[in-house]
Amino acid sequence: MVKDTIRPAIILVRPQLGENIGSTARVMLNFGLVDLRIVRPRDGWPSLPAAKLSAGAFEAGVSGRIYDRVEEAISDLSHVYAATARPREMEKPVVDAPKAVQDITSRMGTQSQSGILFGSESSGLTNHDVTFADTILTYPVNSDFASLNLAMAVGVFASAWGQTANERPEGFETGSEAAPREELIGMFKHLEQELGRAGYFHPPEKTPVMVQNLRAAFIRGEWTSQEIQTFRGAIKALALGRGKARIERE
Amino acid sequence: MVKDTIRPAIILVRPQLGENIGSTARVMLNFGLVDLRIVRPRDGWPSLPAAKLSAGAFEAGVSGRIYDRVEEAISDLSHVYAATARPREMEKPVVDAPKAVQDITSRMGTQSQSGILFGSESSGLTNHDVTFADTILTYPVNSDFASLNLAMAVGVFASAWGQTANERPEGFETGSEAAPREELIGMFKHLEQELGRAGYFHPPEKTPVMVQNLRAAFIRGEWTSQEIQTFRGAIKALALGRGKARIERE
Numbered sequence: 001m002v003k004d005t006i007r008p009a010i011i012l013v014r015p016q017l018g019e020n021i022g023s024t025a026r027v028m029l030n031f032g033l034v035d036l037r038i039v040r041p042r043d044g045w046p047s048l049p050a051a052k053l054s055a056g057a058f059e060a061g062v063s064g065r066i067y068d069r070v071e072e073a074i075s076d077l078s079h080v081y082a083a084t085a086r087p088r089e090m091e092k093p094v095v096d097a098p099k100a101v102q103d104i105t106s107r108m109g110t111q112s113q114s115g116i117l118f119g120s121e122s123s124g125l126t127n128h129d130v131t132f133a134d135t136i137l138t139y140p141v142n143s144d145f146a147s148l149n150l151a152m153a154v155g156v157f158a159s160a161w162g163q164t165a166n167e168r169p170e171g172f173e174t175g176s177e178a179a180p181r182e183e184l185i186g187m188f189k190h191l192e193q194e195l196g197r198a199g200y201f202h203p204p205e206k207t208p209v210m211v212q213n214l215r216a217a218f219i220r221g222e223w224t225s226q227e228i229q230t231f232r233g234a235i236k237a238l239a240l241g242r243g244k245a246r247i248e249r250e
Numbered sequence: 251m252v253k254d255t256i257r258p259a260i261i262l263v264r265p266q267l268g269e270n271i272g273s274t275a276r277v278m279l280n281f282g283l284v285d286l287r288i289v290r291p292r293d294g295w296p297s298l299p300a301a302k303l304s305a306g307a308f309e310a311g312v313s314g315r316i317y318d319r320v321e322e323a324i325s326d327l328s329h330v331y332a333a334t335a336r337p338r339e340m341e342k343p344v345v346d347a348p349k350a351v352q353d354i355t356s357r358m359g360t361q362s363q364s365g366i367l368f369g370s371e372s373s374g375l376t377n378h379d380v381t382f383a384d385t386i387l388t389y390p391v392n393s394d395f396a397s398l399n400l401a402m403a404v405g406v407f408a409s410a411w412g413q414t415a416n417e418r419p420e421g422f423e424t425g426s427e428a429a430p431r432e433e434l435i436g437m438f439k440h441l442e443q444e445l446g447r448a449g450y451f452h453p454p455e456k457t458p459v460m461v462q463n464l465r466a467a468f469i470r471g472e473w474t475s476q477e478i479q480t481f482r483g484a485i486k487a488l489a490l491g492r493g494k495a496r497i498e499r500e
Contacts, residue, residue, distance in 0.1 A: 027402050029395045060395055091474060096413065140412040145279045145310055149303075152277050155402045156409040162390040163346065195484055198491025213480055221471035230463055234441070237450035238488035 008104050008161070009035040009115035010154055011073050013129055016042040016121045022053030023151030025062040031162030034061050037073045037115070041066070070117065070129050075182035078112030079104070079222070082125055082133035083153055085146045090127075091216045094136040097160035103135075105164060112177050116157055121150050127208075131215045132181070134222065178222040187228045187235075188215055194239040258354050258411065259285040259365035260404055261323050263379055266292040266371045272303030273401030275312040281412030284311050287323045287365070291316070320367065320379050328362030329354070332375055332383035333403055335396045340377075344386040347410035353385075355414060366407055371400050428472040437478045437485075438465055444489040 010028055015021055015038065025036055038045065045066050051058065058064055067073035074080050081100055082092075095103065104114045116137060119125035130136070139156055141148065148156070192211055201207040223231070260278055265271055265288065275286055288295065295316050301308065308314055317323035324330050331350055332342075345353065354364045366387060369375035380386070389406055391398065398406070442461055451457040473481070 023399060023402070026399060030391050030398050030402075031389075032392045055397065055399075057395065091477065097409070098413065139281075139409060141280050142282045142412075145307065147305065148280050149273060149276060149305075152273070152280075152402065152405045155405050159347070159389060159406040159409065162392075163348065165390075191484070194491075195487055198487040200484055200487035200491070210480070213477065214484065217471055217473050217477040217481065220473075221467055223467050223470075227463065227467040230460070231467065234445055234450055234464065235488070237445055237448040238485065239491075241448035241489075 006108060006111065006113040007033055007035060007165075009037055009077060009113060010157075011037045011039065011070070011115050011117045012041070012150070012154075013039045013070055013073075013117055013125060014042060014120040015118075015150060017150075018043050018047030018049035019053045020121060020150040021047060021064075022050035022055075022057075024154045025050070025054040025057035025064065027151060027155040027158050029057040029060055029062050031158040032165060033158055033161060034063060035113075035115075036062050036064050037067060038064060039067045039070055039073050042120075070132055071182070071185055074115055074117070074132060075180060075185070076113065077115040077181050078178040079107065079114040079135070080133045080181060081114065081116040081135050081137040082130045083116055083118045083137045083157070084125055084130065085138060085141060085148070086124065088127060088130055088136065090130060090136075090212060092130075092133065092136050092220065094138055096138065096140060097157050098164065100135070100137050100157070101160045101164040104161075118150060118153055127212060131212050131219075132185070134219050177224060179225040179228050183225055183228050184219065184223065187223075187232055188218070190232055191235050194235055197239070256363040257283055257285060257415075259287055259324075259327060259363060260407075261287045261289065261320070261365050261367045262291070262400070262404075263289045263320055263323075263367055263375060264292060264370040265368075265400060267400075268293050268297030268299035269303045270371060270400040271297065271314075272300035272305075272307075274404045275300070275304040275307035275314065277401060277405040277408050279307040279310055279312050281408040282415065283408055283411060284313060285363075285365075286312050286314050287317060288314060289317045289320055289323050292370075320382055324365055324367075324382060326363065327365040329357065329364040329385070330383045331364065331366040331385045331387040332380045333366055333368045333387045333407065334375055334380065335388060335391060335398070336374065338377060338380055338386065340380060340386075342380075342383065342386050344388055346388065346390060347407050348414070350385070350387050350407070351410045351414045354411075366404075368400060368403055427474065429475040429478050433475055433478050434469065434473065437473075437482055438468070440482055441485050444485055447489070 010033060012021060028036060117125055117129060117133060195201060201210055260283060262271060262274060278286060367375055367379060367383060445451060451460055
């Protein structure tokens with residue numbers, strides 16, 4: 001098994017059934033994953049069904065931390081995948097499980113951690129959830145019967161992880177490190193706030209899709225902390241300026 | 251999806267819980283498998299929990315035939331795998347799921363069908379069951395927590411099957427095309443001009459390196475023409491809306 005490396009986190013977003021949380025923990029540990037994060041579990045936490053279906057996985061090392069919002073659950077992650085069976089109208093790369101695992105392991109020499117978002121049993125991830133992801137993760141399912149059980153969906157990724165993790169070359173390093181996600185989210189909010197002030201979001205009903213498209217474009221660059229700082233300086237300059245532009249134009 | 255081929259059969263040997271039979275049927279059909287055979291289900295058949303957890307897979311095409319003995323269940327198959335996490339004292343080849351799928355698909359031109367035996371929840375396959383198999387199928391599990399849920403074990407094989415046999419579901423686009431470079435350069439110039447007006451490039455001797463860093467960050471996103479247009483709209487809004495922000499803040 002992989003040791004001394006940062007293994008990907010699994011983030012269940014608004015899961016409904018404790019049973020599925022427990023089954024998720026079990027299959028994660030079956031394949032060597034331990035970092036489980038749960039955003040607003042509908043049936044509460046801790047959960048008796050989850051404990052039962054976990055077959056002891058929580059006691060054996062799976063974490064199971066609870067968060068109130070997706071942003072908080074992923075704030076320390078550098079690369080985020082959104083698992084979805086439905087196509088989204090977003091400009092994001094789409095990978096299958098072996099490719100996701102390959103990408104994650106190639107980044108593992110750095111201190112950056114990746115995570116995968118899985119949506120609720122009834123409705124999956126919202127488009128808003130997906131805006132936080134760099135990459136779409138999808139499986140080669142039967143299009144006439146595409147809806148996987150939640151824990152099963154995690155299991156497909158986990159088994160791909162187990163399949164590849166042993167073969168990871170040692171000491172493989174990529175270039176520079178993408179910033180923790182909270183910095184990128186801070187930059188989004190800063191930009192969107194200034195665009196809002198400037199009257200950019202028009203008509204108002206199109207705001208969500210405009211925000212979504214902008215985020216999708218920016219997220220693909222895997223910006224470093226330094227780049228985010230630089231661009232925030234640029235936003236600030238554009239928004240505040242020094243009165244020069246107005247004077248020139250008036 | 252795979253057509254006109256003989257897809258492998260899944261054989262559950264003495265499964266205990268109807269829930270697991272239902273979940274097995276669901277994940278089989280998720281990845282395009284339809285031939286489910288069940289040897290002596292402990293809790294009887296048909297089964298309400300199985301129907302519930304199948305999410306309609308039986309109605310949608312999964313067979314679910316019942317047999318009294320393993321020999322009967324596999325009598326028409328040409329190649330049989332035994333899924334087991336425990337090593338057996340038997341001289342049989344051992345493969346993982348991708349290798350099993352590869353072997354099965356390479357035999358599919360012929361009329362021969364393969365099948366995979368999965369044992370009961372509590373004790374797996376007996377050595378007697380395994381004697382009927384040509385090949386051992388095993389997964390790269392965490393040796394400290396090796397016991398998979400039964401349906402999950404089927405799911406790992408089924409997803410490996412889907413990975414090799416199915417095509418990517420319709421409707422997913424693998425990223426659209428990056429804009430011609432001149433559009434990106436136009437965007438750079440627009441941004442840099444507005445930043446210049448706003449007094450961003452300070453001190454002046456650092457301008458080249460600031461420009462270089464900003465361009466490097468943007469170029470990595472491989473933006474489409476649409477995204478470039480969107481962002482140029484944002485630059486324009488920020489640059490023109492500047493007066494509003496100043497007034498609010500003063």
